[in-house]
Amino acid sequence: TCGCAETQQREFRGASRKQCMASNMEEAGGKPTAVAVVTEPRFTQRYREYLEKQKLLDRQHRVKKLRDGTVALPVLREAFLEQHLQELRNRVAPGSTCVLTQLLDPVPSKKAQSYSPAQRLCLEVSRWVEGRGVTWSAELEADLPRSWQRHGDLSLLSEDCFQAKQWRHLEPELWETVASALGVQRLAKRGRVSPDSTRTPAVSLLLGDHGWVEHVDNGIRYKFDVTQCMFSFGNITEKLRVASLPCAGEVLVDLYAGIGYFTLPFLVHAEAAFVHACEWNPHAVVALRNNLELNGVADRCQIHFGDNRKLKLSNVADRVNLGLIPSSEEGWPIACRVLKQDAGGILHIHQNVESFPGKTLQPPGSSEMEEHWPSPQQIISNQLKNGATSDSRRKTLSVATKPEWQSWAEVAETRIATLLHQVHGKPWKTQILHIQPVKSYAPHVDHIVLDLECRPCHLVG
Numbered sequence: 001t002c003g004c005a006e007t008q009q010r011e012f013r014g015a016s017r018k019q020c021m022a023s024n025m026e027e028a029g030g031k032p033t034a035v036a037v038v039t040e041p042r043f044t045q046r047y048r049e050y051l052e053k054q055k056l057l058d059r060q061h062r063v064k065k066l067r068d069g070t071v072a073l074p075v076l077r078e079a080f081l082e083q084h085l086q087e088l089r090n091r092v093a094p095g096s097t098c099v100l101t102q103l104l105d106p107v108p109s110k111k112a113q114s115y116s117p118a119q120r121l122c123l124e125v126s127r128w129v130e131g132r133g134v135t136w137s138a139e140l141e142a143d144l145p146r147s148w149q150r151h152g153d154l155s156l157l158s159e160d161c162f163q164a165k166q167w168r169h170l171e172p173e174l175w176e177t178v179a180s181a182l183g184v185q186r187l188a189k190r191g192r193v194s195p196d197s198t199r200t201p202a203v204s205l206l207l208g209d210h211g212w213v214e215h216v217d218n219g220i221r222y223k224f225d226v227t228q229c230m231f232s233f234g235n236i237t238e239k240l241r242v243a244s245l246p247c248a249g250e251v252l253v254d255l256y257a258g259i260g261y262f263t264l265p266f267l268v269h270a271e272a273a274f275v276h277a278c279e280w281n282p283h284a285v286v287a288l289r290n291n292l293e294l295n296g297v298a299d300r301c302q303i304h305f306g307d308n309r310k311l312k313l314s315n316v317a318d319r320v321n322l323g324l325i326p327s328s329e330e331g332w333p334i335a336c337r338v339l340k341q342d343a344g345g346i347l348h349i350h351q352n353v354e355s356f357p358g359k360t361l362q363p364p365g366s367s368e369m370e371e372h373w374p375s376p377q378q379i380i381s382n383q384l385k386n387g388a389t390s391d392s393r394r395k396t397l398s399v400a401t402k403p404e405w406q407s408w409a410e411v412a413e414t415r416i417a418t419l420l421h422q423v424h425g426k427p428w429k430t431q432i433l434h435i436q437p438v439k440s441y442a443p444h445v446d447h448i449v450l451d452l453e454c455r456p457c458h459l460v461g
Contacts, residue, residue: 034061034106035080036072043093044071050092056080060123061106072103078131117182118146124181125174132170139164149233151213154186155179156203156226162189175207186211188226203227218243220268221294224259228283234439235261238449241436242321242348243269250318250345253338254278255308255331259287262321267297275301276316276338278308313338318345325447326352332416336423336454344428344455349412352441353448355404401435402446409435409450420454427457 035058039047044063051057051073058074065071080100089098115123122144126136145161167174179187188211191202203226205211211227217239224231243265250272254263257277266272279285285305292298304311311334320335322328328350339345401409413430420428433451441447 034058034074034103035077036061036064036074036101036103036106037080037085037088038066038070038072038099038101039088039093039096041065041069041071043096044073046093047073047088047096050088051075054084056084059111060109061103062109064103064107070097072101074103074106076127078127118144121145121178121181125177128174128177129170134166134170140166143167148182150182150184151215151226151231153184154188154208154211154213154226155182155184157187157189157206159190172207179207218265218269220264221291222259222261222264222287223290223294224287225283229259229281229287231259232261234447238262238436238438239265242266245270247272247319249273251316252276252319252321253313253317253335254321254323255334256322256324256328257288257303258284258323260291262323263288263301264291264295264297266319266321267292267300268295272319273300276304276313277301278304278306278311280306280308308334311338315339315341318343319348320345321348323348323350325350325441333419333423336416336419339420339454341424342456344453344459346433347416347450347452347454349450349452350438351408351412351448351450352445353402353404353408354445355402356444405435405437405446405448408448409452412450413452416452416454424456428454429457429460430454 037047037051048057048063056075056079058076061074063071063073085098085100089096122141125144126141129140130136143161143164145157148158149156162174175187179185186208187206188208189204189206191204203211205227211225212223213226214221214223215231216222217236222231239261242262245266247266247270251274252266252272253276254266255278257263257279258281260277263275263277267275277288279288282305285303288303289298292301292303304313308331314337317338317340320338322331322335324331332349335347335349339347409432413432417428417430420430431453433453436449436451438447438449
């Protein structure tokens with residue numbers, strides 16, 4: 001980034017430059033702009049040499065030929081002073097026309113086009129900060145976000161950025177600069193998820209008048225308020241997988257529905273006949289109801305608002321989705337109760353499991369020392385093979401698991417069998433169908449899903 005001009009020099013900027021900058025702020029309307037020095041073509045090379053020597057040339061934008069034949073050379077707006085105008089007019093190119101103008105649609109240089117979004121953000125913010133008389137430092141640069149979520153015209157920043165005290169003196173104008181650099185109109189910053197039972201995200205709206213956004217996954221529309229509801233991009237593989245499951249004619253209970261992360265794929269793509277969606281966050285329920293309408297499946301879903309431990313349902317489900325991490329164990333008894341007593345069904349149990357590097361079990365015959373996570377398409381094609389039994393599915397689909405995943409799944413399998421016996425008063429058979437990795441939640445902690453088949457013993461012999 002360019003160096004910071006002395007504060008004393010900044011106080012003596014010429015009126016023409018101030019007027020240009022004021023005009024720039026008024027007319028730009030948040031669109032990209034650049035400040036440029038305009039002169040005749042025959043003086044262009046002298047101007048360029050001077051600007052390069054003084055480190056005033058804006059290398060992020062291209063030199064532009066204007067309609068009247070003059071040439072506009074972009075300059076660094078916060079470093080270019082009135083004294084530079086005087087030097088160009090009187091010493092560098094006497095007799096030249098030398099005025100400042102704003103370029104409303106500056107053309108990015110090839111160098112600028114090669115910058116990553118994070119680099120572009122750093123460049124824009126550092127220039128703006130220096131223009132406010134604050135010295136740019138390594139501390140401030142390290143405090144910029146390196147990644148963010150994009151939701152339409154809103155960018156959601158991570159919680160570990162803009163924490164230095166210096167930023168506070170630059171608000172709220174700082175957020176306009178950040179939003180402009182990211183190409184959005186609204187800005188929000190993530191905090192830690194509240195430890196309350198509804199897992200409310202601690203998100204602050206930095207710029208804009210509301211936090212409602214729309215996101216499209218696999219053709220499904222999700223609308224929600226980022227300041228009130230969570231949305232995990234990391235769950236996309238699991239949403240694709242459940243969308244591919246053969247659920248036609250089935251009734252599903254989603255014990256932790258949220259805004260419809262899994263409820264909607266089950267209804268829209270897996271063609272479940274009906275879903276009972278349980279959720280106790282009132283903001284998520286508003287979004288869920290809206291999303292069911294948006295996707296045209298509201299008539300095939302009943303929302304149960306409140307604590308699912310008080311759910312007045314039993315003996316209705318062919319499948320139960322338990323999409324809560326770090327653990328959904330509190331929901332296991334309810335899941336057992338809502339399964340159909342005579343036919344049973346399948347539980348999709350989410351869990352965070354601690355595991356350790358170097359202990360991955362490899363498929364038979366494999367010489368590779370890397371993890372192999374089957375794709376949703378591979379999983380479904382394996383499940384639908386003609387004549388495949390539960391045992392063959394288990395061998396086919398669980399060979400790529402880590403030992404810790406398998407150990408946890410076996411404990412869950414036994415625990416669920418015991419709960420089913422207690423709930424229904426008769427013995428049940430449980431069978432691990434598949435263990436699906438979703439994402440790495442933290443170092444050595446994996447978010448996985450266990451597909452567990454549960455049948456009354458009289459059905460399995």
